[in-house]
Amino acid sequence: MFLNYHHAKVTSVCCTLFLFLLLMSGCSPEKTLRGILKKQTPYERYLSRLKDAKLDQTAMGQQWISAGERALQTPATITLPFKETGYFPAAEPKATSYQFTVKRGQKVAVRVQSQGKEAPQLFVDLFEANASDPAKPNHVANADTTGSGFDYEIEEELPHILRVQPELLRSGQYTVTIETMPVLAFPVQGRDSRAIQSFWGADRDAGARRHEGIDIFAPRRTPVVASVDGTVTRVNTTPIGGKVVWLSDNKRRQSLYYAHLDSQLVQPGQRVQVGDTLGLLGNTGNARTTPPHLHFGIYRFGQGAVDPYPYVHQDRAKPSELQVDERHFGNWTRVARSNVTLRQAPSTSATALGTLPQHAPVKVLAGSGNWFKVELPDGQLGYVSGSLVEPLDKPLQTVRLRQQTPLLDASDSLAATKLTLPVDTTVRVLARYQDHLLVKNPAGETGWVANAALQ
Structure with a gap:
């Protein structure tokens, strides 16, 4: 998915949405009763409904399930208090996750809000690290945005993972806030x-x-x-x-x-x-x-x-308010300088995941303080300073193709071809990533071409 959604993909999404609504409304009373009798989290109930409607066998359903599983394995390690605002696109199943450690004697307060014309239901689940099987953390608390969140008292000083995932085929902005509070009242009146x-x-x-x-x-x-x-x-x-x-x-x-x-x-x-x-x-x-x-x-x-x-102890620190431009959410941007550090969390002290060359494309997913949470073309996630990215409205250069060239939907030679660009087509280069370029053709279609096509 790039600056403009491909018509075929949008059509597929609409068809899937129609099927989803049709099948979900047609669940049998027996299946509904089974879901009520079995104690499930909101996430599990929703997943059961997908399976009852056979949508877990569709590409979109499988992507939604995979996004939730992948989020548990790739959380951003953050310090509390923390606040992040981001965007979930309807046509691209996503989930976001955060890992943190809280001392025994504290409780974590999680608040999540969603916005949009038809704001999506958000499934909010808290997991505790599982020492015997790190790939399967233990579920300990949950909420969805029919409520505003939850407070959870920490029982063990283990890493905890918070996952936030929207329902299928609904886009919207979300804000997640995570803070800590003491579990006991202060024992001296008027003091802290x-x-x-x-x-x-x-x-x-x-x-x-x-x-x-x-x-x-x-x-x-x-x-x-x-x-x-x-x-x-x-x-x-x-x-x-x-x-x-x-x-x-x-x-x-x-x-x-x-x-x-x-x-x-x-x-x-x-x-x-x-x-x-x-x-x-x-x-x-x-x-x-x-x-x-x-x-x-x-x-x-x-x-x-x-x-x-x-x-x-009541932490008096407040999470940083959003300082970056929300108009970038859900869009591709590019790195404005050379050797920009991609970090594991929104902090200069966070682990460095690597460096990005100038003009490397990054899709903005969310913002925290003055940092952007971004995704690279290969799917890697991380944070970059908000001051070090720029929009794609000004092309890096304009070039003429020397040969017939496939316009790909990803920066991979095995990616699907969106359309074929004829010889002598003039394209505007928007960003560079490894051996591919992100370009826009005269018709406004955006995609990837191999560097070799310009030689």
Whole structure:
């Protein structure tokens, strides 16, 4: 697919759409009932409908299935928070995917929006890396754009992959936003993680032990609150912790430890909700020589102490807003300079996948901040700086063909011929890739010709 869709391909798409609507509306009650009784994700339900309608045996259906499978194997490795806007073309099945790692104690918030005259339904699926079979990640959460997304609490610090794929034969723009949030409320009223001054693992007692928690500083008698709905299990006084409160978090199989309180305002067995006051902040116990603060700890059942910081830290960074030209989405552009780095993610620190020569063609799929997500003619995906690409409206040169030449639909000598260009046809060269040129003939048809045709 290039700047102008070939008439035959558009006709084929229209025919496929007609068949799709006809068959999907004709699914039998038995098949519909089977789909309802079997618990499936929106993606799986849609795939089942394709199979019931025999569309998985068509070229378009097979391309849609392959696009979803390929996306799981070739995600962009990103850092959070992240935001990307892109375009899904109706006539070319696509899916996009992102890989990231989030610490235990955080939840990932995924939001997806779609726009268009008839905006496509988007299937949004989250997978967790499978150490025993990397080719088959484990599905852990899902949504479609009948909802706006989902929040998912991370259970293991493993790579996660988010896949976004539209339904067949609907075009539209999408925006995906991925952020992180703590799973617990901050334990000191009116404060956030900026009030933490002593962190997990710091030396204690001249290095004899390690700090099993975080210290949150605030004025004396600031309310200390429940970070989770739970039950108070202990209210007592110890030489090290001073006045302490223990709160159960049965949902996550852990206990929360509040120490150095000036006073305790709850009793053992009392049920509390997030934000309820457990006590007032102080410096009792072995904190008598320090300013008032809360020692906050988390002890997982059967595991012991864990770092509480990810559980209460709210990242204040916001994902970069789109700064590139959306008019390029779905179109071929070309690299404006020589040796442009193609990166694995939209960042100058991301892994370099290679360098692109000047005038190499790249199809713009999406944008994130001031980066374009692009596809090369051979299908490779990556990101390039938005300032380093240019549109194809100005040809590089105009040449006359010295021989009868096939106009190909891809930069491959085995690609299908769209039409045959006669000898002496004048073509405008739009971009160069390896041993092929992207050209436009006088009739406005765009395609590829071999370099040898100009010699």
